[in-house]
Each structure stands twice: as C-alpha cells, then as structure tokens.
Amino acid sequence: MARMKFLCDADRCIECNACVTACKNEHEVPWGINRRRVVTINDGKPGERSVSMACMHCTDAPCAAVCPVNCFYTTADGVVLHSKDLCIGCGYCFYACPFGAPQYPKVGNFGSRGKMDKCTFCAGGPEADGSREEYEKYGANRLAEGKLPLCAEMCSTKSLLAGDGEIIAQIYKERVMKRGYGSGAWGWKTAYRETIES
Amino acid sequence: MASRDSAKAPCRDRGRSALLTLAAVLIALPIGAMAAVAQLRGHGGPVRALAISADGQSAISSSFDSTAIRWSLTRNAAEQVLRFHSDAVNAVALLGEGRAATAGADGRIAIWTFGKAEPDAVLEGHTAPIVALTVSPDGATLASASWDHTVRLWPLAGGTPRVLDEHTQNVNGVAFTADGRALVSVSYDLSARIWPLSGAQTPTVVPMPTPLNAVAAGSDGEIAVGGADGKVYFLTVGGARAGEVAAGPRPVISIAISPDGSMVAAAGIGGAVAVIDRKTRTLARTLVGPGLPVWSVAFLPDSRTLLTGGADNIIRRWNAATGELVDPLLVETAGDPLAAYAGDRGAEVFRACVACHTLGADQANRAGPTLAGIFGRRIATAPGYKFSEALKRLDIVWTPETVSKLFEVGPQVYTPGTKMPEQRIGSEQDRAALVQFLERATKR
Numbered sequence: 241m242a243r244m245k246f247l248c249d250a251d252r253c254i255e256c257n258a259c260v261t262a263c264k265n266e267h268e269v270p271w272g273i274n275r276r277r278v279v280t281i282n283d284g285k286p287g288e289r290s291v292s293m294a295c296m297h298c299t300d301a302p303c304a305a306v307c308p309v310n311c312f313y314t315t316a317d318g319v320v321l322h323s324k325d326l327c328i329g330c331g332y333c334f335y336a337c338p339f340g341a342p343q344y345p346k347v348g349n350f351g352s353r354g355k356m357d358k359c360t361f362c363a364g365g366p367e368a369d370g371s372r373e374e375y376e377k378y379g380a381n382r383l384a385e386g387k388l389p390l391c392a393e394m395c396s397t398k399s400l401l402a403g404d405g406e407i408i409a410q411i412y413k414e415r416v417m418k419r420g421y422g423s424g425a426w427g428w429k430t431a432y433r434e435t436i437e438s
Numbered sequence: 439m440a441s442r443d444s445a446k447a448p449c450r451d452r453g454r455s456a457l458l459t460l461a462a463v464l465i466a467l468p469i470g471a472m473a474a475v476a477q478l479r480g481h482g483g484p485v486r487a488l489a490i491s492a493d494g495q496s497a498i499s500s501s502f503d504s505t506a507i508r509w510s511l512t513r514n515a516a517e518q519v520l521r522f523h524s525d526a527v528n529a530v531a532l533l534g535e536g537r538a539a540t541a542g543a544d545g546r547i548a549i550w551t552f553g554k555a556e557p558d559a560v561l562e563g564h565t566a567p568i569v570a571l572t573v574s575p576d577g578a579t580l581a582s583a584s585w586d587h588t589v590r591l592w593p594l595a596g597g598t599p600r601v602l603d604e605h606t607q608n609v610n611g612v613a614f615t616a617d618g619r620a621l622v623s624v625s626y627d628l629s630a631r632i633w634p635l636s637g638a639q640t641p642t643v644v645p646m647p648t649p650l651n652a653v654a655a656g657s658d659g660e661i662a663v664g665g666a667d668g669k670v671y672f673l674t675v676g677g678a679r680a681g682e683v684a685a686g687p688r689p690v691i692s693i694a695i696s697p698d699g700s701m702v703a704a705a706g707i708g709g710a711v712a713v714i715d716r717k718t719r720t721l722a723r724t725l726v727g728p729g730l731p732v733w734s735v736a737f738l739p740d741s742r743t744l745l746t747g748g749a750d751n752i753i754r755r756w757n758a759a760t761g762e763l764v765d766p767l768l769v770e771t772a773g774d775p776l777a778a779y780a781g782d783r784g785a786e787v788f789r790a791c792v793a794c795h796t797l798g799a800d801q802a803n804r805a806g807p808t809l810a811g812i813f814g815r816r817i818a819t820a821p822g823y824k825f826s827e828a829l830k831r832l833d834i835v836w837t838p839e840t841v842s843k844l845f846e847v848g849p850q851v852y853t854p855g856t857k858m859p860e861q862r863i864g865s866e867q868d869r870a871a872l873v874q875f876l877e878r879a880t881k882r
Contacts (some may be wrong), residue, residue, distance in 0.1 A: 252868045279628060281645065281647065282645075302688055302689060302707055302708075305688075305707055305708070305731065305732050306707050306749070308483075308484065308502065308749070308792075308793035309789075309790040309791075309792075309793055309861070310789050310790055311790065325861060325863065325864060326790045326861055328793075328859030328860075328861065329524065329541075329859065330502070330543070330859075331567065331585065332484075332731075334585075334608065334610075334626065335651045335666070335689060335691045335707065336611070336666070336688075336689050336691075336707050336731075337649070337666060337668040337689070338648060338649070338665075338667050338668075338689060339624055339649075339666075340607070340649045341665075344585065344608075355860075367864070371862075425799075430667060433687075
C-alpha cells in the first residue's frame with residue numbers, strides 16, 4: 241500500500257495560489273475557510289520563498305494526540321482524516337499542528353460550535369466513498385476515483401507534489417541532483433520524521 | 439461591560455457567599471482533591487491554564503471542564519470552584535487583592551473576588567474563544583487574546599477596551615513587557631507583534647517560521663515565544679531574533695519564564711516540559727510526565743518550583759532545577775478508563791465521550807454529568823451538576839431508546855439549548871453497541 245504524502249518544493253513555488261483556488265472549488269469549501277494557503281517568507285526581500293501549506297498528513301499526527309474525543313484516524317494510505325460527527329470544535333488541534341492546517345468555522349452563536357475543517361488529501365471522510373453525505377461534510381473523494389489531490393495536479397510549476405511518498409521523494413531527489421538542495425522540501429522532516437537524502 | 443460595584447458588597451454577603459462556595463467545593467470535588475499531597479486533583483478535564491500568586495501561597499487553574507479552581511499551595515487543597523463560563527475555561531490571571539480573571543471558549547471574561555460565588559463583572563466583546571489573559575505590571579489593564587484575531591486591552595477600572603486587530607489569524611498568546619510599555623501578541627499567522635502602549639500605535643511585526651502558540655516576557659525585557667515546530671524563539675523588545683532552542687519534537691503549547699530570569703519552561707503536546715537555560719540557550723533538562731499533552735506551566739516565586747497542568751486533569755509540582763517531582767508518589771501513568779472493556783465496540787464508541795463523562799458512581803462530574811445510573815433517570819436530574827435551564831424544561835427519561843435517538847439526530851435537535859457539543863453516531867450498529875455498553879457500565 242502506498243504511503244501518501246505532500247511535498248512542497250519551495251524553490252519552485254511562484255505564489256500563484258492556483259492550489260488554494262483549486263481546493264476551494266473542488267470541495268466547495270465555505271467562505272472564510274482555506275484548507276490550503278500560500279505563505280511567503282521574506283516577502284520582497286532577498287531570500288524570498290513561498291510555500292503552499294495544508295495538512296501534511298503527518299506520521300504520528302500531533303493533532304490526533306491532543307484530540308479529547310479521538311476524532312482523528314489514519315487511512316491505510318497514510319491519510320489523516322477526522323470525523324465531523326465526533327469533533328466538538330474545541331480547537332486543541334490548532335495548537336498541535338505545525339502547518340496551520342485545522343480551520344475553525346466562525347459560527348453565529350457561541351452555543352453552536354463549528355466542526356474543524358482541514359485538507360483531506362482529497363480522500364473524503366468516514367462516510368461511504370463518493371456519497372452525498374461525504375461530499376457535504378468533507379468534499380470530493382478523488383482518491384476513491386483513482387485521482388490525486390487537485391491542488392498538486394493543478395500546480396503549474398510542479399512545486400507541490402502529492403502521491404506515494406517514495407515516488408515523490410525520488411522526483412525531488414532528481415531535482416536536487418541537478419540543481420542543488422536549495423531551500424529544501426519544506427515541512428517534510430517535521431511531518432514525516434525523515435529527510436530526503438540526495 | 440457589567441457593573442463592578444458588586445465588588446464592594448457588604449461583609450455579611452461575602453461571608454454567606456464563602457460558605458456557599460465552600461459547600462460547592464465539598465460537593466463538587468472528588469475526595470482526592472482534599473488530600474494533603476503535592477498533587478492537585480479536582481478538574482474533570484484538561485488543565486488549560488495556571489497562575490500563581492505573588493507570594494506563592496495560592497494558585498488558580500482553569501479547565502476544559504468549564505470551571506476554574508483556586509488552590510491553597512500551602513495546604514495543597516482546593517479552596518473555591520469558580521463556575522460561570524458555559525464552555526471550556528482557557529485562561530486565568532490573578533489581579534491581586536484577592537481577585538482574578540477567567541476567560542473561556544464562550545468569549546467572555548469574568549472578574550472574580552475570591553469567596554464570592556458569582557463574578558463581580560463580565561467583560562464581553564470578543565466574538566470567538568478567548569485563549570490567553572495577562573495583566574499589566576501596574577495592575578490597571580487586562581489583555582486578552584482571542585481566536586477572533588484580536589487582542590483587547592481592558593481598563594480594569596472600567597471603560598471601553600482598546601482593540602488591536604492587525605493579526606490575520608487566531609491570536610494564541612499575549613504578554614506585557616516587564617516595564618509595561620509594550621504588549622506582545624503571538625498568532626497562528628506566523629507572526630509576533632510588539633505593540634507600543636503609548637506614543638506611536640503601530641506594532642513591530644516579527645515574521646516567524648511557524649505558527650506561534652505561547653509567549654512570555656522576562657523581567658529584563660527579553661521575550662520568549664513557543665512555536666508549533668517545537669522550538670522556543672527569543673526576541674528582543676525591539677523585535678530582533680535573539681536565539682532559539684529546540685524544546686522537543688512536538689509543538690510547544692505553554693511557556694513560562696522563571697521570576698529570576700534564569701530558566702524558561704516550555705510544555706508541549708508530547709507530554710514533556712523542556713527546561714531551558716536562558717543564559718546558555720541550551721536545553722537544561724526535560725521533565726517527563728505521563729505522556730499526555732501539558733497545557734499549562736507556571737513558576738512559583740522561588741524560581742525553582744514549577745507547576746504543570748495537562749490532559750490527565752492533574753496539576754503536578756516539579757523542582758525545575760533538578761527535574762524531579764516534588765512528591766515522587768505523583769509519578770503515575772495516566773490510566774485508560776476503558777482498559778477493562780478492551781475489544782468492546784460500544785466502549786470504543788464511548789471513547790469520544792470520555793473527555794466529558796464518567797461512568798461509575800464513585801466518579802465525579804466532568805464538563806458533563808456522570809452517567810452512573812443514567813437509565814431510568816429523568817433528564818437534567820443527576821445530582822451535583824449544574825444543568826442549563828433549557829434542559830430542565832425537557833420531558834425526557836433516559837432509556838436505551840432515548841440515548842440512541844440523541845445520537846441519531848444530534849443533541850442540538852433532540853435536546854435544544856444543551857451545552858453538549860454536537861455529536862452524532864451515524865451507524866445504527868454503533869448506537870446499539872454504545873447503548874449496550876452503557877447499560878453494563880453505568881449500573882449503580
């Protein structure tokens with residue numbers, strides 16, 4: 241079974257935000273929530289770098305460690321998902337995530353807490369694959385259709401890679417062999433506790 | 439802002455309030471809370487915040503269980519349970535002169551005089567959970583950080599709060615500099631902002647490489663911030679980076695600087711607390727607890743003793759200079775309350791309920807009432823729990839059928855007005871397994 245991972249090659253990101261737009265459109269993500277965002281470091285200065293950030297579907301996911309209701313689970317593909325039926329919107333996973341992934345919808349009244357929302361690696365949720373209920377809660381389940389996450393598929397510079405961790409690591413190694421290490425595979429070590437050796 | 443005149447209530451009323459409060463403590467706390475050990479038990483949920491009095495004699499803690507508790511650190515006992523918030527209490531601050539502030543996920547700040555059962559004043563304005571509080575060195579201003587992306591500065595003498603609204607994401611921490619001339623806020627938006635409190639109002643923005651969860655300011659002006667990347671970053675009051683130390687592999691969620699400035703304690707979700715030598719910028723030692731997230735840390739005035747509170751609901755006392763627990767008897771592994779039900783599908787379904795509910799007659803209420811003896815009981819009648827008025831008006835008796843219905847349609851539909859978070863169980867088999875489990879596990 242493949243171990244699905246994201247890889248953001250910061251040397252290639254041109255801050256076009258196509259990944260952000262593709263994600264919002266594919267999953268009909270509500271206003272005010274961005275499952276993916278592009279962050280630019282040293283904007284306008286030497287050393288400027290942009291990275292596309294979302295849930296990295298970490299190995300030994302820290303969000304799961306703090307959840308008081310155990311709403312997180314990891315699929316056989318290594319994708320970290322959560323049940324919105326169980327989530328109580330406490331927000332503890334906010335603190336735990338190094339990637340700023342959990343989103344917390346603003347709700348009208350304090351009495352009705354919003355459920356956490358985050359990137360699903362286009363893999364839906366606990367409901368039946370491709371069901372209407374799954375789509376309404378989590379968005380499209382492209383993985384069940386044999387497709388990869390749309391954010392990476394849309395990336396014009398192939399800065400953002402998604403797929404079997406071994407394959408995307410190999411692609412990245414080949415780039416590093418030709419151009420040098422550069423600014424690195426952003427977030428890879430934090431998420432997966434390993435480095436990509438060139 | 440509500441009136442604060444009630445702070446001047448006659449002594450007779452205060453005495454009556456104190457008696458009522460003591461009675462409430464005796465009813466609400468498990469017996470272990472009153473035992474004279476260095477371990478402070480009483481909360482029914484993760485301990486989210488801690489503050490210690492200037493004389494080191496008392497502390498206040500707050501919890502996911504929607505309460506705050508005032509503790510005597512000399513008697514190691516709870517002295518008052520503060521019940522007001524309708525949701526988790528995320529932040530506390532001691533205001534001096536026997537007063538404190540608590541703030542919660544309900545977006546409200548309560549100002550308390552110890553001994554009184556109700557808050558003197560309630561500060562409202564935030565539109566999302568409040569997650570941090572701090573009071574200015576002169577005691578005149580309370581600062582609050584909120585997930586509505588703002589910081590508010592509340593004059594404690596009354597008046598309109600000043601709103602600092604430049605962060606673009608949740609604000610997770612806030613601290614005054616020691617001289618009281620600036621305020622530091624840290625956010626999920628990968629920045630720390632240093633706000634001058636007089637003169638020019640434009641903050642210094644310090645870009646950071648990670649979401650920030652916590653901040654503390656030292657007496658010499660240096661600022662320490664804790665990141666989701668497991669590092670502690672040091673900043674000058676001017677916003678320049680002044681070093682960093684890896685506290686551990688997991689995100690830092692709480693941070694404190696010892697009063698003498700020698701140490702920084704950084705607690706993380708991995709369950710360990712890193713003690714950092716500020717002078718050498720090195721990790722001096724790691725305090726290893728039961729392995730559950732540590733949500734709060736605070737030093738006593740002696741700069742050696744550290745209190746920690748976490749997801750095991752217990753406040754522990756450590757010698758930060760040696761890394762040892764003050765009372766070694768406190769070394770215990772957080773037990774799995776469902777270990778006896780291994781392999782039971784209903785127990786696995788119930789795991790999502792454990793944060794708020796206990797099962798046995800000898801177990802206390804948490805954020806929700808104990809479920810001991812639930813079947814056959816009318817809704818909102820479990821003893822010792824403060825139910826909402828909306829629930830008291832409902833005509834429901836808990837049976838296997840009504841419990842199953844609750845989770846089929848969800849609490850907001852079945853029990854309108856409940857404080858219970860919305861949770862549903864879509865699978866009919868899982869609902870049946872849960873009910874069967876509860877029938878076995880909640881018999882008195």
